[in-house]
Amino acid sequence: MISKFTSALFSLGLSLSITSTAIAQATTTGNAPAILARKQVPILCYHQIRDWKPTDKKVDKDYIIPIAAFKAHLKMLADSGYHTILPDQLYDYLTKGTPLPSKPIMLTFDDTDLDQFVVARPEMKKYGFKGVFFIMTVSIGKVKHYMSAAQIKQLSDEGNVIGSHTWNHSNFKKFQGKDWETQLDKPTKKLEEITGKPIKYFAFPFGLWNSQGLPELHKRGFKLAFQLADKRDPNDPLLTVRRILDSGYWTVKSLSNAMHQSFSK
Ligand SMILES: [Zn+2]
Numbered sequence: 001m002i003s004k005f006t007s008a009l010f011s012l013g014l015s016l017s018i019t020s021t022a023i024a025q026a027t028t029t030g031n032a033p034a035i036l037a038r039k040q041v042p043i044l045c046y047h048q049i050r051d052w053k054p055t056d057k058k059v060d061k062d063y064i065i066p067i068a069a070f071k072a073h074l075k076m077l078a079d080s081g082y083h084t085i086l087p088d089q090l091y092d093y094l095t096k097g098t099p100l101p102s103k104p105i106m107l108t109f110d111d112t113d114l115d116q117f118v119v120a121r122p123e124m125k126k127y128g129f130k131g132v133f134f135i136m137t138v139s140i141g142k143v144k145h146y147m148s149a150a151q152i153k154q155l156s157d158e159g160n161v162i163g164s165h166t167w168n169h170s171n172f173k174k175f176q177g178k179d180w181e182t183q184l185d186k187p188t189k190k191l192e193e194i195t196g197k198p199i200k201y202f203a204f205p206f207g208l209w210n211s212q213g214l215p216e217l218h219k220r221g222f223k224l225a226f227q228l229a230d231k232r233d234p235n236d237p238l239l240t241v242r243r244i245l246d247s248g249y250w251t252v253k254s255l256s257n258a259m260h261q262s263f264s265k
Pocket residue numbers: 110111165169204205206
């Protein structure tokens with residue numbers, strides 16, 4: 001029964017991806033200047049959400065936001081009237097100018113960390129916020145501090161979006177040959193099996209990307225891909241959407257300043 005369901009799902013997914021590839025290519029080549037001209041939506045990126053330990057190195061702390069800071073940052077966003085949006089909304093806004101809610105923001109979470117389920121999920125629920133969870137499939141349920149397939153499905157069922165973050169978090173710039181299958185095709189298949197939904201969004205491990213690799217994402221029907229805060233590819237802004245890391249060193253004021261500064265460029 002399961003295999004019948006998944007094969008139906010994948011033939012559906014295949015036809016969807018062929019259609020969306022054609023659309024994405026047409027849109028990207030045709031409208032890149034228009035997309036680049038639109039006001040950017042602030043997008044925040046989180047990894048671990050836990051209190052710092054004495055063994056955490058300074059460089060690692062950019063990827064670990066203490067629980068109290070995370071809670072304060074979300075509260076500031078809610079109190080300031082921000083509304084979380086999801087990638088389908090961002091895609092329609094960028095490609096067609098579809099209006100967004102007032103003060104839009106996107107919250108994204110990388111690397112499958114369990115804290116995202118245990119700490120971020122209930123905190124987001126308080127404010128009616130939804131987010132995007134980019135999963136590296138190698139870690140699913142493998143080690144204690146990663147999310148299980150059931151938790152990923154629950155996030156998806158509750159209205160959050162699940163995206164791909166490759167199989168094992170390798171550098172996208174170095175992908176060649178079989179890597180495309182291992183790092184893109186198989187993780188997509190796995191995440192579609194878990195969620196029962198097509199996987200249309202991708203985040204580059206370490207935020208690293210190169211223009212040469214972007215056609216491989218188009219070919220597979222990815223509609224948007226997310227990097228960190230580098231300049232977008234002038235020919236392919238949809239596959240180089242910018243995000244900033246919400247630092248655990250920041251006060252609510254520094255977060256607010258960083259959002260305005262980084263996304264007004
Ligand atoms: Zn990552």
